Amino acid sequence: MAFRVLGIGSSLRDNASSTTALSATLDFAKKYGAETRLLDLRQVKLPLYDPAENKSNSDITKTQDDVLWADALILSTPDYHGSMSGAMKNFLDYFWAEFAGKTFGYICASHEKGLTAMDQMRTAIRQCYGWSMPYGVSVSDRDDFADGKINQKLESRLDMLARDLVVYGNLLRQQFVKDLGDSDNTFASRYRK
16 A cells, blocks of 8 residues: 655745745656655635534545545645744644654745745644644745746755655554554553544
8 A cells, every 4th residue: 555645835925935835846746656646725625623522524534534544644834933834733733643653744835935834734643642843944935936837946845845745754654553553561552443
C-alpha cells in the first residue's frame, strides 16, 4: 500500500503562495511513491470549533475521513503576526486525536522566515503525539516566486521536504502501526483500541 500524505492549506487568499508551495510539495511526494491529497481550508468550511457542541456536517466528516486516511501530513500556513492562520488553528482543534503516530512537515509563507509560526504548529502536534520533521520550509513571495511560479531554489527545498517526509514518515508510521499490535510498553500502546 502506498504511503499517504495529506496536505492542509490554510490560507484564505486566492493564489496563496503557501498553498502553491504545498501543491508542489505534494507533487514531489508522488515522485517518491506517495499517494497524496490536498485539503484546502479555503474550500472546506469548518465551523469555529466549540467543544460543547457535538455538531457534524459534511465538511467536518470529509475532513476527518481525509485525516484518518493520511499516514503523514504537511501543514501549510501564512505567517500572521508570528503565528499560524486561524483556519489552521481551528483545524488542529478539531482533529488532534487523529494525529498520534503520524509525521508532519511544515510550510510557512512569511517575509520573516515563519519560524515562530512553524514552532507553534510543532508544539501543537507534539501535544497530539505526532512527530515533526526537524525543519520546515519558509516561503517568501519576493524571494521564491517569479511571475507566480516557484523558482529553482524553493523547488529544491520543497523536493527535499517531500522526499524526507515520505522516507522518514513511512519508517515511523510502520513502526507505530506494528507497535499498536505489540504487548510491550511502547509509545503506541496508549492508542490501542
